[in-house]
Amino acid sequence: MKNIKRLVAAAFITVFAFSTAGCNMIEKTPEAIANSTVATVNGEKITRGDLDKDPNTIQLLSQAKQQYGSDYAKNDEATSAIKTQKEQILDNMITTKVIEQKAKELKLLPDESKLKSDMDKKIDDIKKQNFKGDTSQFDAALKAQGFTEESFKTMFLAQLKTQAIETNISNYLAKSVKVTDKQIKDYYNANKDKYTEQPDKMHLAHILVKTKDEAQKVKARLDKGEDFAKVAKEVSQDTATKDKGGDLGFVNYNDSGYDAQFMAGAKALKEGAISDPVQSSFGYHIIKCIKKQEYPVKDFNKVKDDIKKQLESDQKSKLVSQKVQEWKKAASITKKEKNIM
Known part of the structure; x- marks a missing residue:
């Protein structure tokens, strides 16, 4: 299934739904659709209009239109993907609503006029x-x-x-957060390669195969002295490196990629x-460490404050x-998923 990216936008989507009453077809008005409830959170409604105006929904539908054409609503694949994404967007809206309600209860809501002033300044900076x-x-x-400027x-x-x-909530809860010297020292001792004078790195090569049995056979060949x-060129399934003999170049110890x-x-x-x-997660690797470049570890006192933060x-x-x-678990939440589409 083609991926429909979730982006950031805001607008109103007019959708028509039909219901039957006897032999008559009754068309719901756009206003009725927009006012229909898709969820309630502690008695506070989230409407179809709120969901359709959510920036993630708008760009989801914009992407659908680009990918499937203007009649995407008639495409089963598109509508299935859209429904799944809208359910996820609604879950995020519910979570946001729970957080906002709690912030109101704790008197942690931000000043609206300051937010608007900050917004205007940020938009001017973007321009x-x-x-x-x-x-x-x-x-x-x-x-x-x-977007329009208003919806943006x-x-x-x-x-x-x-x-x-x-x-505000993070700062409020942070009052109960305490980090001890022992925790800092323990983290330092367990992660010294994060605090070297320069990043430690290693020159690696690898051979990737699907199964453990295949990997064991590869290792046996290498143990017998094969190059x-x-x-790697013969059997590796990593198309990006196999033609280079599995060479990955130098990789930092802490490379999260x-x-x-x-x-x-x-x-x-x-x-x-x-x-x-x-x-x-990709299969089984046989890894060769060609070279290591390791550097001295910084003194604990030089990095203590950084680790604490x-x-x-x-x-x-x-x-x-x-x-x-x-x-969220304590909140009274109901969803009316039939109103999502």
Whole structure:
């Protein structure tokens, strides 16, 4: 199924639904559709209009139109994908509503007039930095994304409000976050490769196959002395590297672009060593560490404050996530999914 990206926009989508009463077809008005309830959160409604004006919904439909044409609503594949995405968008709206209600209860709502002032300034900055202050170019760019300036401002203001609420709640909950010296030292000792004078790196090559049995056969060939690059060119299923003999070049120890299991297996190798089969989300790898470049670890006292900030941030994020789930679980939430489409 072709992917329909979720983007950021805001507008109103007019959709007609039909119901039968006896032998008569009754067409719902756009107003009736917009006012129909798709969910309630502690008695507060989220309407179809709210869902359709959500920026994610608008750009979802804009992408659908580009991908499937203006009659995308008649395409089963498109409507199925749209329904799934709209359900996810609605879940996010419900979560946002729960957070906003809690912020109101805790008196943590941001000042609306300040938000509007911040929004106007940010939009002016966007116009100056990206469009040299030319409003017509800015409007044209918005139109290409399915925006008007009014709908863009509605979206932008809602985003700023959500961000401000999340920040206020995070700071409120942070009062209970405490990081001890022992936690900082333990983290330092367990993650010294994050605090080297320069990033540690290793020159790697690998051979990727589907099964463990295939990987074991590859390892047996290498143990008998076959050339790693030659075997990689013959059997590796990584099309990006097989023609280069599996060569990945230098990879930083903390490169998050690689599978965690692959990286753990690679870092465990000594220079010149070849691994046993290492399973990742892509299959099974035989990894060769061609060279390592490791640097001295910074003194603990030089990085202590940075580690403390990192641990505090991690704890705050975890605490906020836990609290939001608690609040959502305690909330009275009903959904009327028949009204989504």
